[in-house]
Amino acid sequence: MTIDLSSFTPWASLSGGILIGIAAAMFILLNGRIAGISGILGGLLTPQKGDIVWRALFIAGMVLAPTAWLLTAPLPDMQIDASYPWLIVAGLIVGISTRYGSGCTSGHGVCGISRLSPRSIVATLAFMFSGFVTVYIIRHLIGM
Amino acid sequence: MNKHFVSAFVTGLIFGIGLLVSGMANPDKVLSFLDIAGAWDPSLAFVMGGAIAVGAIAxxxxxxxxxxxxxxxxxxxxxxxxxxxxxxxxLGFGIGWGLAGFCPGPALVAFGTGAPKAIVFVMAMIAGMAIYEVIEKSRTKAVN
Structure with a gap:
Protein backbone atom coordinates (compact mmCIF):
# COMPACT_ATOMS: atom_id res chain seq x y z
CA MET A 1 0.00 0.00 0.00
CA THR A 2 1.27 3.46 -0.92
CA ILE A 3 -0.48 6.63 0.15
CA ASP A 4 -1.01 9.16 -2.61
CA LEU A 5 -0.02 12.31 -0.70
CA SER A 6 -0.47 14.59 -3.73
CA SER A 7 -4.25 14.06 -3.77
CA PHE A 8 -4.70 13.55 -0.02
CA THR A 9 -7.07 16.29 1.28
CA PRO A 10 -7.57 15.59 5.00
CA TRP A 11 -8.77 19.09 5.94
CA ALA A 12 -11.21 19.59 3.08
CA SER A 13 -12.56 16.08 3.59
CA LEU A 14 -12.88 16.53 7.35
CA SER A 15 -14.66 19.90 6.85
CA GLY A 16 -17.01 18.39 4.25
CA GLY A 17 -17.66 15.48 6.59
CA ILE A 18 -18.53 17.89 9.40
CA LEU A 19 -21.04 19.65 7.11
CA ILE A 20 -22.58 16.27 6.24
CA GLY A 21 -22.75 15.50 9.96
CA ILE A 22 -24.46 18.85 10.62
CA ALA A 23 -27.04 18.03 7.94
CA ALA A 24 -27.68 14.58 9.43
CA ALA A 25 -27.93 16.15 12.91
CA MET A 26 -30.36 18.85 11.77
CA PHE A 27 -32.61 16.33 10.11
CA ILE A 28 -32.98 14.05 13.11
CA LEU A 29 -33.21 16.95 15.61
CA LEU A 30 -35.78 18.97 13.64
CA ASN A 31 -37.63 16.61 11.30
CA GLY A 32 -37.10 13.46 13.36
CA ARG A 33 -35.85 11.56 10.34
CA ILE A 34 -32.73 9.77 9.12
CA ALA A 35 -30.94 11.61 6.31
CA GLY A 36 -30.56 8.52 4.14
CA ILE A 37 -30.43 9.50 0.48
CA SER A 38 -31.43 6.20 -1.14
CA GLY A 39 -34.44 5.91 1.19
CA ILE A 40 -35.55 9.53 0.69
CA LEU A 41 -35.27 9.23 -3.11
CA GLY A 42 -36.70 5.70 -3.30
CA GLY A 43 -39.73 6.74 -1.23
CA LEU A 44 -40.74 9.09 -4.04
CA LEU A 45 -41.35 6.09 -6.30
CA THR A 46 -44.19 4.83 -4.10
CA PRO A 47 -45.69 8.20 -3.14
CA GLN A 48 -47.80 8.32 0.03
CA LYS A 49 -50.00 11.27 0.87
CA GLY A 50 -48.19 13.83 3.08
CA ASP A 51 -44.88 12.13 2.42
CA ILE A 52 -43.90 13.64 -0.92
CA VAL A 53 -43.04 17.32 -0.48
CA TRP A 54 -40.29 16.99 2.15
CA ARG A 55 -38.62 14.23 0.11
CA ALA A 56 -38.76 16.30 -3.08
CA LEU A 57 -37.40 19.37 -1.27
CA PHE A 58 -34.54 17.44 0.32
CA ILE A 59 -33.54 16.05 -3.10
CA ALA A 60 -33.93 19.53 -4.65
CA GLY A 61 -31.56 20.94 -2.01
CA MET A 62 -28.93 18.34 -2.92
CA VAL A 63 -29.32 18.86 -6.66
CA LEU A 64 -29.12 22.65 -6.24
CA ALA A 65 -25.96 22.48 -4.09
CA PRO A 66 -23.63 22.97 -7.10
CA THR A 67 -25.68 25.99 -8.21
CA ALA A 68 -25.42 27.54 -4.73
CA TRP A 69 -21.70 26.76 -4.73
CA LEU A 70 -21.24 28.53 -8.08
CA LEU A 71 -22.46 31.78 -6.52
CA THR A 72 -19.19 31.99 -4.59
CA ALA A 73 -16.58 29.80 -6.29
CA PRO A 74 -15.93 27.61 -9.34
CA LEU A 75 -16.94 23.96 -8.86
CA PRO A 76 -14.28 21.55 -7.57
CA ASP A 77 -12.82 18.91 -9.91
CA MET A 78 -15.17 16.16 -10.95
CA GLN A 79 -13.79 13.38 -13.07
CA ILE A 80 -16.03 10.53 -14.24
CA ASP A 81 -13.91 7.93 -16.03
CA ALA A 82 -16.56 5.22 -16.38
CA SER A 83 -18.10 4.76 -19.85
CA TYR A 84 -21.84 5.21 -20.45
CA PRO A 85 -22.71 1.47 -20.52
CA TRP A 86 -20.63 1.01 -17.37
CA LEU A 87 -22.47 3.90 -15.65
CA ILE A 88 -25.84 2.40 -16.58
CA VAL A 89 -24.89 -1.00 -15.13
CA ALA A 90 -23.46 0.63 -11.98
CA GLY A 91 -26.53 2.87 -11.57
CA LEU A 92 -28.94 -0.04 -11.89
CA ILE A 93 -26.97 -2.07 -9.32
CA VAL A 94 -26.77 0.87 -6.89
CA GLY A 95 -30.50 1.59 -7.28
CA ILE A 96 -31.71 -1.97 -6.74
CA SER A 97 -29.27 -2.93 -4.00
CA THR A 98 -29.52 0.20 -1.84
CA ARG A 99 -33.29 -0.33 -1.63
CA TYR A 100 -32.84 -4.06 -1.02
CA GLY A 101 -30.25 -3.42 1.70
CA SER A 102 -32.27 -0.55 3.29
CA GLY A 103 -29.69 2.18 2.83
CA CYS A 104 -26.45 3.50 1.46
CA THR A 105 -23.39 5.48 2.53
CA SER A 106 -25.51 8.17 4.18
CA GLY A 107 -28.24 6.18 5.94
CA HIS A 108 -26.05 3.26 7.07
CA GLY A 109 -22.55 4.76 6.88
CA VAL A 110 -23.19 8.14 8.51
CA CYS A 111 -26.50 8.04 10.42
CA GLY A 112 -26.46 4.32 11.26
CA ILE A 113 -22.94 4.30 12.65
CA SER A 114 -23.62 7.59 14.50
CA ARG A 115 -26.41 5.86 16.40
CA LEU A 116 -24.39 2.63 16.76
CA SER A 117 -26.96 0.52 14.91
CA PRO A 118 -25.58 -3.04 14.58
CA ARG A 119 -27.41 -3.46 11.25
CA SER A 120 -25.80 -0.33 9.83
CA ILE A 121 -22.33 -1.27 11.09
CA VAL A 122 -22.65 -4.64 9.34
CA ALA A 123 -24.07 -2.93 6.23
CA THR A 124 -21.17 -0.45 6.10
CA LEU A 125 -18.59 -3.22 6.51
CA ALA A 126 -20.34 -5.13 3.70
CA PHE A 127 -20.42 -2.31 1.15
CA MET A 128 -16.91 -1.13 2.02
CA PHE A 129 -15.61 -4.67 1.61
CA SER A 130 -17.26 -5.25 -1.76
CA GLY A 131 -16.27 -1.74 -2.91
CA PHE A 132 -12.59 -2.48 -2.14
CA VAL A 133 -12.81 -5.92 -3.79
CA THR A 134 -14.56 -4.55 -6.91
CA VAL A 135 -11.93 -1.85 -7.46
CA TYR A 136 -9.16 -4.35 -6.79
CA ILE A 137 -10.54 -6.75 -9.41
CA ILE A 138 -11.08 -4.01 -11.99
CA ARG A 139 -7.78 -2.19 -11.54
CA HIS A 140 -5.36 -4.91 -10.54
CA LEU A 141 -6.69 -8.25 -11.79
CA ILE A 142 -8.39 -7.23 -15.05
CA GLY A 143 -6.28 -4.09 -15.35
CA MET A 144 -8.93 -1.77 -16.77
CA MET B 1 -44.55 27.57 4.06
CA ASN B 2 -44.26 24.70 6.52
CA LYS B 3 -41.01 24.95 8.49
CA HIS B 4 -40.39 21.23 8.07
CA PHE B 5 -40.28 21.72 4.34
CA VAL B 6 -37.75 24.54 4.71
CA SER B 7 -35.54 22.42 6.96
CA ALA B 8 -35.73 19.49 4.50
CA PHE B 9 -34.54 21.74 1.69
CA VAL B 10 -31.79 23.37 3.79
CA THR B 11 -30.62 19.96 5.06
CA GLY B 12 -30.36 18.68 1.48
CA LEU B 13 -28.44 21.81 0.50
CA ILE B 14 -25.95 21.56 3.39
CA PHE B 15 -25.54 17.84 2.75
CA GLY B 16 -24.83 18.53 -0.92
CA ILE B 17 -22.34 21.31 -0.17
CA GLY B 18 -20.63 19.01 2.35
CA LEU B 19 -20.27 16.37 -0.36
CA LEU B 20 -18.71 18.96 -2.71
CA VAL B 21 -16.30 20.25 -0.05
CA SER B 22 -15.29 16.74 0.99
CA GLY B 23 -14.38 15.51 -2.49
CA MET B 24 -16.99 12.73 -2.45
CA ALA B 25 -18.85 14.21 -5.42
CA ASN B 26 -15.79 13.37 -7.51
CA PRO B 27 -15.94 9.67 -8.57
CA ASP B 28 -12.23 9.67 -9.40
CA LYS B 29 -11.43 10.52 -5.77
CA VAL B 30 -13.88 7.93 -4.44
CA LEU B 31 -12.25 5.23 -6.59
CA SER B 32 -8.79 6.30 -5.35
CA PHE B 33 -10.08 5.75 -1.82
CA LEU B 34 -11.41 2.30 -2.73
CA ASP B 35 -8.12 1.37 -4.43
CA ILE B 36 -6.13 0.32 -1.37
CA ALA B 37 -3.69 -1.71 -3.48
CA GLY B 38 -2.84 1.27 -5.71
CA ALA B 39 -1.89 4.86 -4.89
CA TRP B 40 -4.31 5.10 -1.98
CA ASP B 41 -6.05 8.37 -1.13
CA PRO B 42 -7.36 7.95 2.45
CA SER B 43 -9.23 11.30 2.41
CA LEU B 44 -12.71 9.79 2.44
CA ALA B 45 -12.07 8.15 5.79
CA PHE B 46 -11.90 11.74 7.10
CA VAL B 47 -15.31 12.47 5.57
CA MET B 48 -16.83 9.55 7.44
CA GLY B 49 -14.96 10.47 10.61
CA GLY B 50 -16.12 14.10 10.58
CA ALA B 51 -19.70 13.23 9.72
CA ILE B 52 -19.99 10.51 12.37
CA ALA B 53 -18.37 12.68 15.07
CA VAL B 54 -21.07 15.34 14.61
CA GLY B 55 -23.89 12.89 13.89
CA ALA B 56 -23.13 10.89 17.04
CA ILE B 57 -23.76 13.98 19.22
CA ALA B 58 -27.23 14.44 17.70
CA LEU B 91 -22.51 -6.30 -0.77
CA GLY B 92 -24.32 -5.53 -4.03
CA PHE B 93 -24.27 -1.81 -3.36
CA GLY B 94 -20.50 -1.89 -2.85
CA ILE B 95 -20.07 -3.54 -6.26
CA GLY B 96 -22.06 -0.77 -7.96
CA TRP B 97 -20.17 1.86 -5.96
CA GLY B 98 -16.82 0.36 -6.97
CA LEU B 99 -17.79 0.14 -10.66
CA ALA B 100 -18.39 3.87 -11.15
CA GLY B 101 -17.39 5.66 -7.93
CA PHE B 102 -20.90 7.02 -7.37
CA CYS B 103 -23.17 6.40 -4.39
CA PRO B 104 -26.66 7.98 -4.29
CA GLY B 105 -25.93 11.34 -2.57
CA PRO B 106 -22.85 12.33 -4.56
CA ALA B 107 -24.61 11.17 -7.75
CA LEU B 108 -27.45 13.63 -7.10
CA VAL B 109 -24.98 16.45 -6.48
CA ALA B 110 -23.08 15.58 -9.67
CA PHE B 111 -26.45 15.46 -11.48
CA GLY B 112 -26.93 19.06 -10.34
CA THR B 113 -23.77 20.13 -12.17
CA GLY B 114 -25.42 19.02 -15.40
CA ALA B 115 -22.63 16.54 -16.23
CA PRO B 116 -24.16 14.16 -18.84
CA LYS B 117 -22.50 11.08 -17.31
CA ALA B 118 -23.91 11.90 -13.88
CA ILE B 119 -27.39 12.39 -15.39
CA VAL B 120 -27.17 8.95 -17.04
CA PHE B 121 -26.03 7.36 -13.75
CA VAL B 122 -28.88 8.96 -11.78
CA MET B 123 -31.46 7.89 -14.38
CA ALA B 124 -30.16 4.30 -14.20
CA MET B 125 -30.16 4.44 -10.39
CA ILE B 126 -33.79 5.61 -10.29
CA ALA B 127 -34.67 2.88 -12.82
CA GLY B 128 -32.97 0.39 -10.48
CA MET B 129 -35.05 1.65 -7.56
CA ALA B 130 -38.20 1.29 -9.67
CA ILE B 131 -37.21 -2.28 -10.64
CA TYR B 132 -36.83 -3.02 -6.92
CA GLU B 133 -40.37 -1.76 -6.24
CA VAL B 134 -41.78 -3.93 -9.07
CA ILE B 135 -39.97 -7.02 -7.75
CA GLU B 136 -41.16 -6.32 -4.19
CA LYS B 137 -44.75 -5.89 -5.37
CA SER B 138 -44.75 -9.21 -7.23
CA ARG B 139 -43.08 -10.91 -4.26
CA THR B 140 -45.68 -9.74 -1.75
CA LYS B 141 -48.43 -10.70 -4.22
CA ALA B 142 -46.93 -14.19 -4.49
CA VAL B 143 -46.85 -14.50 -0.67
CA ASN B 144 -50.47 -13.41 -0.33
Missing part, protein backbone atom coordinates in the same frame (compact mmCIF):
# COMPACT_ATOMS: atom_id res chain seq x y z
CA UNK B 59 -28.19 10.78 17.81
CA UNK B 60 -27.02 10.51 21.42
CA UNK B 61 -29.14 13.57 22.25
CA UNK B 62 -32.33 12.05 20.76
CA UNK B 63 -31.77 8.67 22.43
CA UNK B 64 -34.76 7.80 24.58
CA UNK B 65 -36.84 10.66 23.16
CA UNK B 66 -39.97 10.06 21.15
CA UNK B 67 -40.18 13.40 19.38
CA UNK B 68 -37.85 15.83 17.61
CA UNK B 69 -37.22 19.37 18.91
CA UNK B 70 -40.01 20.49 16.59
CA UNK B 71 -42.40 17.89 17.97
CA UNK B 72 -42.21 15.51 15.03
CA UNK B 73 -42.32 11.81 15.92
CA UNK B 74 -38.81 10.32 15.73
CA UNK B 75 -38.75 7.82 12.91
CA UNK B 76 -35.81 5.54 13.62
CA UNK B 77 -35.45 2.18 11.88
CA UNK B 78 -36.84 -0.53 14.14
CA UNK B 79 -35.37 -3.57 12.44
CA UNK B 80 -32.74 -5.37 14.48
CA UNK B 81 -32.00 -8.60 12.61
CA UNK B 82 -28.91 -9.02 10.46
CA UNK B 83 -30.78 -10.72 7.65
CA UNK B 84 -29.76 -11.87 4.21
CA UNK B 85 -31.39 -8.84 2.56
CA UNK B 86 -29.20 -6.46 4.55
CA UNK B 87 -25.98 -8.30 3.80
CA UNK B 88 -26.65 -9.20 0.14
CA UNK B 89 -28.05 -5.74 -0.56
CA UNK B 90 -25.04 -3.95 0.84
Missing amino acids: FTFVKGRTHSLWGEPLRLPGKKDLDQRLIMGN
Whole structure:
Protein backbone atom coordinates (compact mmCIF):
# COMPACT_ATOMS: atom_id res chain seq x y z
CA MET A 1 0.00 0.00 0.00
CA THR A 2 1.27 3.46 -0.92
CA ILE A 3 -0.48 6.63 0.15
CA ASP A 4 -1.01 9.16 -2.61
CA LEU A 5 -0.02 12.31 -0.70
CA SER A 6 -0.47 14.59 -3.73
CA SER A 7 -4.25 14.06 -3.77
CA PHE A 8 -4.70 13.55 -0.02
CA THR A 9 -7.07 16.29 1.28
CA PRO A 10 -7.57 15.59 5.00
CA TRP A 11 -8.77 19.09 5.94
CA ALA A 12 -11.21 19.59 3.08
CA SER A 13 -12.56 16.08 3.59
CA LEU A 14 -12.88 16.53 7.35
CA SER A 15 -14.66 19.90 6.85
CA GLY A 16 -17.01 18.39 4.25
CA GLY A 17 -17.66 15.48 6.59
CA ILE A 18 -18.53 17.89 9.40
CA LEU A 19 -21.04 19.65 7.11
CA ILE A 20 -22.58 16.27 6.24
CA GLY A 21 -22.75 15.50 9.96
CA ILE A 22 -24.46 18.85 10.62
CA ALA A 23 -27.04 18.03 7.94
CA ALA A 24 -27.68 14.58 9.43
CA ALA A 25 -27.93 16.15 12.91
CA MET A 26 -30.36 18.85 11.77
CA PHE A 27 -32.61 16.33 10.11
CA ILE A 28 -32.98 14.05 13.11
CA LEU A 29 -33.21 16.95 15.61
CA LEU A 30 -35.78 18.97 13.64
CA ASN A 31 -37.63 16.61 11.30
CA GLY A 32 -37.10 13.46 13.36
CA ARG A 33 -35.85 11.56 10.34
CA ILE A 34 -32.73 9.77 9.12
CA ALA A 35 -30.94 11.61 6.31
CA GLY A 36 -30.56 8.52 4.14
CA ILE A 37 -30.43 9.50 0.48
CA SER A 38 -31.43 6.20 -1.14
CA GLY A 39 -34.44 5.91 1.19
CA ILE A 40 -35.55 9.53 0.69
CA LEU A 41 -35.27 9.23 -3.11
CA GLY A 42 -36.70 5.70 -3.30
CA GLY A 43 -39.73 6.74 -1.23
CA LEU A 44 -40.74 9.09 -4.04
CA LEU A 45 -41.35 6.09 -6.30
CA THR A 46 -44.19 4.83 -4.10
CA PRO A 47 -45.69 8.20 -3.14
CA GLN A 48 -47.80 8.32 0.03
CA LYS A 49 -50.00 11.27 0.87
CA GLY A 50 -48.19 13.83 3.08
CA ASP A 51 -44.88 12.13 2.42
CA ILE A 52 -43.90 13.64 -0.92
CA VAL A 53 -43.04 17.32 -0.48
CA TRP A 54 -40.29 16.99 2.15
CA ARG A 55 -38.62 14.23 0.11
CA ALA A 56 -38.76 16.30 -3.08
CA LEU A 57 -37.40 19.37 -1.27
CA PHE A 58 -34.54 17.44 0.32
CA ILE A 59 -33.54 16.05 -3.10
CA ALA A 60 -33.93 19.53 -4.65
CA GLY A 61 -31.56 20.94 -2.01
CA MET A 62 -28.93 18.34 -2.92
CA VAL A 63 -29.32 18.86 -6.66
CA LEU A 64 -29.12 22.65 -6.24
CA ALA A 65 -25.96 22.48 -4.09
CA PRO A 66 -23.63 22.97 -7.10
CA THR A 67 -25.68 25.99 -8.21
CA ALA A 68 -25.42 27.54 -4.73
CA TRP A 69 -21.70 26.76 -4.73
CA LEU A 70 -21.24 28.53 -8.08
CA LEU A 71 -22.46 31.78 -6.52
CA THR A 72 -19.19 31.99 -4.59
CA ALA A 73 -16.58 29.80 -6.29
CA PRO A 74 -15.93 27.61 -9.34
CA LEU A 75 -16.94 23.96 -8.86
CA PRO A 76 -14.28 21.55 -7.57
CA ASP A 77 -12.82 18.91 -9.91
CA MET A 78 -15.17 16.16 -10.95
CA GLN A 79 -13.79 13.38 -13.07
CA ILE A 80 -16.03 10.53 -14.24
CA ASP A 81 -13.91 7.93 -16.03
CA ALA A 82 -16.56 5.22 -16.38
CA SER A 83 -18.10 4.76 -19.85
CA TYR A 84 -21.84 5.21 -20.45
CA PRO A 85 -22.71 1.47 -20.52
CA TRP A 86 -20.63 1.01 -17.37
CA LEU A 87 -22.47 3.90 -15.65
CA ILE A 88 -25.84 2.40 -16.58
CA VAL A 89 -24.89 -1.00 -15.13
CA ALA A 90 -23.46 0.63 -11.98
CA GLY A 91 -26.53 2.87 -11.57
CA LEU A 92 -28.94 -0.04 -11.89
CA ILE A 93 -26.97 -2.07 -9.32
CA VAL A 94 -26.77 0.87 -6.89
CA GLY A 95 -30.50 1.59 -7.28
CA ILE A 96 -31.71 -1.97 -6.74
CA SER A 97 -29.27 -2.93 -4.00
CA THR A 98 -29.52 0.20 -1.84
CA ARG A 99 -33.29 -0.33 -1.63
CA TYR A 100 -32.84 -4.06 -1.02
CA GLY A 101 -30.25 -3.42 1.70
CA SER A 102 -32.27 -0.55 3.29
CA GLY A 103 -29.69 2.18 2.83
CA CYS A 104 -26.45 3.50 1.46
CA THR A 105 -23.39 5.48 2.53
CA SER A 106 -25.51 8.17 4.18
CA GLY A 107 -28.24 6.18 5.94
CA HIS A 108 -26.05 3.26 7.07
CA GLY A 109 -22.55 4.76 6.88
CA VAL A 110 -23.19 8.14 8.51
CA CYS A 111 -26.50 8.04 10.42
CA GLY A 112 -26.46 4.32 11.26
CA ILE A 113 -22.94 4.30 12.65
CA SER A 114 -23.62 7.59 14.50
CA ARG A 115 -26.41 5.86 16.40
CA LEU A 116 -24.39 2.63 16.76
CA SER A 117 -26.96 0.52 14.91
CA PRO A 118 -25.58 -3.04 14.58
CA ARG A 119 -27.41 -3.46 11.25
CA SER A 120 -25.80 -0.33 9.83
CA ILE A 121 -22.33 -1.27 11.09
CA VAL A 122 -22.65 -4.64 9.34
CA ALA A 123 -24.07 -2.93 6.23
CA THR A 124 -21.17 -0.45 6.10
CA LEU A 125 -18.59 -3.22 6.51
CA ALA A 126 -20.34 -5.13 3.70
CA PHE A 127 -20.42 -2.31 1.15
CA MET A 128 -16.91 -1.13 2.02
CA PHE A 129 -15.61 -4.67 1.61
CA SER A 130 -17.26 -5.25 -1.76
CA GLY A 131 -16.27 -1.74 -2.91
CA PHE A 132 -12.59 -2.48 -2.14
CA VAL A 133 -12.81 -5.92 -3.79
CA THR A 134 -14.56 -4.55 -6.91
CA VAL A 135 -11.93 -1.85 -7.46
CA TYR A 136 -9.16 -4.35 -6.79
CA ILE A 137 -10.54 -6.75 -9.41
CA ILE A 138 -11.08 -4.01 -11.99
CA ARG A 139 -7.78 -2.19 -11.54
CA HIS A 140 -5.36 -4.91 -10.54
CA LEU A 141 -6.69 -8.25 -11.79
CA ILE A 142 -8.39 -7.23 -15.05
CA GLY A 143 -6.28 -4.09 -15.35
CA MET A 144 -8.93 -1.77 -16.77
CA MET B 1 -44.55 27.57 4.06
CA ASN B 2 -44.26 24.70 6.52
CA LYS B 3 -41.01 24.95 8.49
CA HIS B 4 -40.39 21.23 8.07
CA PHE B 5 -40.28 21.72 4.34
CA VAL B 6 -37.75 24.54 4.71
CA SER B 7 -35.54 22.42 6.96
CA ALA B 8 -35.73 19.49 4.50
CA PHE B 9 -34.54 21.74 1.69
CA VAL B 10 -31.79 23.37 3.79
CA THR B 11 -30.62 19.96 5.06
CA GLY B 12 -30.36 18.68 1.48
CA LEU B 13 -28.44 21.81 0.50
CA ILE B 14 -25.95 21.56 3.39
CA PHE B 15 -25.54 17.84 2.75
CA GLY B 16 -24.83 18.53 -0.92
CA ILE B 17 -22.34 21.31 -0.17
CA GLY B 18 -20.63 19.01 2.35
CA LEU B 19 -20.27 16.37 -0.36
CA LEU B 20 -18.71 18.96 -2.71
CA VAL B 21 -16.30 20.25 -0.05
CA SER B 22 -15.29 16.74 0.99
CA GLY B 23 -14.38 15.51 -2.49
CA MET B 24 -16.99 12.73 -2.45
CA ALA B 25 -18.85 14.21 -5.42
CA ASN B 26 -15.79 13.37 -7.51
CA PRO B 27 -15.94 9.67 -8.57
CA ASP B 28 -12.23 9.67 -9.40
CA LYS B 29 -11.43 10.52 -5.77
CA VAL B 30 -13.88 7.93 -4.44
CA LEU B 31 -12.25 5.23 -6.59
CA SER B 32 -8.79 6.30 -5.35
CA PHE B 33 -10.08 5.75 -1.82
CA LEU B 34 -11.41 2.30 -2.73
CA ASP B 35 -8.12 1.37 -4.43
CA ILE B 36 -6.13 0.32 -1.37
CA ALA B 37 -3.69 -1.71 -3.48
CA GLY B 38 -2.84 1.27 -5.71
CA ALA B 39 -1.89 4.86 -4.89
CA TRP B 40 -4.31 5.10 -1.98
CA ASP B 41 -6.05 8.37 -1.13
CA PRO B 42 -7.36 7.95 2.45
CA SER B 43 -9.23 11.30 2.41
CA LEU B 44 -12.71 9.79 2.44
CA ALA B 45 -12.07 8.15 5.79
CA PHE B 46 -11.90 11.74 7.10
CA VAL B 47 -15.31 12.47 5.57
CA MET B 48 -16.83 9.55 7.44
CA GLY B 49 -14.96 10.47 10.61
CA GLY B 50 -16.12 14.10 10.58
CA ALA B 51 -19.70 13.23 9.72
CA ILE B 52 -19.99 10.51 12.37
CA ALA B 53 -18.37 12.68 15.07
CA VAL B 54 -21.07 15.34 14.61
CA GLY B 55 -23.89 12.89 13.89
CA ALA B 56 -23.13 10.89 17.04
CA ILE B 57 -23.76 13.98 19.22
CA ALA B 58 -27.23 14.44 17.70
CA PHE B 59 -28.19 10.78 17.81
CA THR B 60 -27.02 10.51 21.42
CA PHE B 61 -29.14 13.57 22.25
CA VAL B 62 -32.33 12.05 20.76
CA LYS B 63 -31.77 8.67 22.43
CA GLY B 64 -34.76 7.80 24.58
CA ARG B 65 -36.84 10.66 23.16
CA THR B 66 -39.97 10.06 21.15
CA HIS B 67 -40.18 13.40 19.38
CA SER B 68 -37.85 15.83 17.61
CA LEU B 69 -37.22 19.37 18.91
CA TRP B 70 -40.01 20.49 16.59
CA GLY B 71 -42.40 17.89 17.97
CA GLU B 72 -42.21 15.51 15.03
CA PRO B 73 -42.32 11.81 15.92
CA LEU B 74 -38.81 10.32 15.73
CA ARG B 75 -38.75 7.82 12.91
CA LEU B 76 -35.81 5.54 13.62
CA PRO B 77 -35.45 2.18 11.88
CA GLY B 78 -36.84 -0.53 14.14
CA LYS B 79 -35.37 -3.57 12.44
CA LYS B 80 -32.74 -5.37 14.48
CA ASP B 81 -32.00 -8.60 12.61
CA LEU B 82 -28.91 -9.02 10.46
CA ASP B 83 -30.78 -10.72 7.65
CA GLN B 84 -29.76 -11.87 4.21
CA ARG B 85 -31.39 -8.84 2.56
CA LEU B 86 -29.20 -6.46 4.55
CA ILE B 87 -25.98 -8.30 3.80
CA MET B 88 -26.65 -9.20 0.14
CA GLY B 89 -28.05 -5.74 -0.56
CA ASN B 90 -25.04 -3.95 0.84
CA LEU B 91 -22.51 -6.30 -0.77
CA GLY B 92 -24.32 -5.53 -4.03
CA PHE B 93 -24.27 -1.81 -3.36
CA GLY B 94 -20.50 -1.89 -2.85
CA ILE B 95 -20.07 -3.54 -6.26
CA GLY B 96 -22.06 -0.77 -7.96
CA TRP B 97 -20.17 1.86 -5.96
CA GLY B 98 -16.82 0.36 -6.97
CA LEU B 99 -17.79 0.14 -10.66
CA ALA B 100 -18.39 3.87 -11.15
CA GLY B 101 -17.39 5.66 -7.93
CA PHE B 102 -20.90 7.02 -7.37
CA CYS B 103 -23.17 6.40 -4.39
CA PRO B 104 -26.66 7.98 -4.29
CA GLY B 105 -25.93 11.34 -2.57
CA PRO B 106 -22.85 12.33 -4.56
CA ALA B 107 -24.61 11.17 -7.75
CA LEU B 108 -27.45 13.63 -7.10
CA VAL B 109 -24.98 16.45 -6.48
CA ALA B 110 -23.08 15.58 -9.67
CA PHE B 111 -26.45 15.46 -11.48
CA GLY B 112 -26.93 19.06 -10.34
CA THR B 113 -23.77 20.13 -12.17
CA GLY B 114 -25.42 19.02 -15.40
CA ALA B 115 -22.63 16.54 -16.23
CA PRO B 116 -24.16 14.16 -18.84
CA LYS B 117 -22.50 11.08 -17.31
CA ALA B 118 -23.91 11.90 -13.88
CA ILE B 119 -27.39 12.39 -15.39
CA VAL B 120 -27.17 8.95 -17.04
CA PHE B 121 -26.03 7.36 -13.75
CA VAL B 122 -28.88 8.96 -11.78
CA MET B 123 -31.46 7.89 -14.38
CA ALA B 124 -30.16 4.30 -14.20
CA MET B 125 -30.16 4.44 -10.39
CA ILE B 126 -33.79 5.61 -10.29
CA ALA B 127 -34.67 2.88 -12.82
CA GLY B 128 -32.97 0.39 -10.48
CA MET B 129 -35.05 1.65 -7.56
CA ALA B 130 -38.20 1.29 -9.67
CA ILE B 131 -37.21 -2.28 -10.64
CA TYR B 132 -36.83 -3.02 -6.92
CA GLU B 133 -40.37 -1.76 -6.24
CA VAL B 134 -41.78 -3.93 -9.07
CA ILE B 135 -39.97 -7.02 -7.75
CA GLU B 136 -41.16 -6.32 -4.19
CA LYS B 137 -44.75 -5.89 -5.37
CA SER B 138 -44.75 -9.21 -7.23
CA ARG B 139 -43.08 -10.91 -4.26
CA THR B 140 -45.68 -9.74 -1.75
CA LYS B 141 -48.43 -10.70 -4.22
CA ALA B 142 -46.93 -14.19 -4.49
CA VAL B 143 -46.85 -14.50 -0.67
CA ASN B 144 -50.47 -13.41 -0.33
